[in-house]
Amino acid sequence: MKLNQDFIRKTNSPEETLLFGEEIAKELESGDVLCLHGDLGAGKTHFVKGIARGLGVNETHVNSPTFTLINEYRGSFPIYHFDAYRINNDQEVVELGVDEYFYGDGICLIEWPEKMKNFLPENSVHITIQKDNESSRIFKFEHNGA
Numbered sequence: 001m002k003l004n005q006d007f008i009r010k011t012n013s014p015e016e017t018l019l020f021g022e023e024i025a026k027e028l029e030s031g032d033v034l035c036l037h038g039d040l041g042a043g044k045t046h047f048v049k050g051i052a053r054g055l056g057v058n059e060t061h062v063n064s065p066t067f068t069l070i071n072e073y074r075g076s077f078p079i080y081h082f083d084a085y086r087i088n089n090d091q092e093v094v095e096l097g098v099d100e101y102f103y104g105d106g107i108c109l110i111e112w113p114e115k116m117k118n119f120l121p122e123n124s125v126h127i128t129i130q131k132d133n134e135s136s137r138i139f140k141f142e143h144n145g146a
Contacts, residue, residue: 010136034107039130065082070101113126
């Protein structure tokens, strides 16, 4: 699987979603930006836990950064986990200093990326997560650039 290709994948349980996140982690490189789209409860943070686990972070330390906006984790790469849900305008994005994160040496995982769409790198990978039923999820990957 290459993250520079569009594809769809289904997981059938929360554990399978974690394992899929670990699988994706093996494909990530310094500077990658993953934009996670989906309704509340779609599984964005759970998927991030799997990615973090795949990069050497204990997933119990991973939670939604809703009130802090950015959580940082140290694994085989620095991981920057954004939750942009509470961002109201472009000025708030500028104040976060997103360029330092997006163009640094870490991996950015962004929940609610539409709130910072004017700042996302062109080569971001967009992942839409949809609930199929209570425990299964459908992941649609779209690559936006070179």
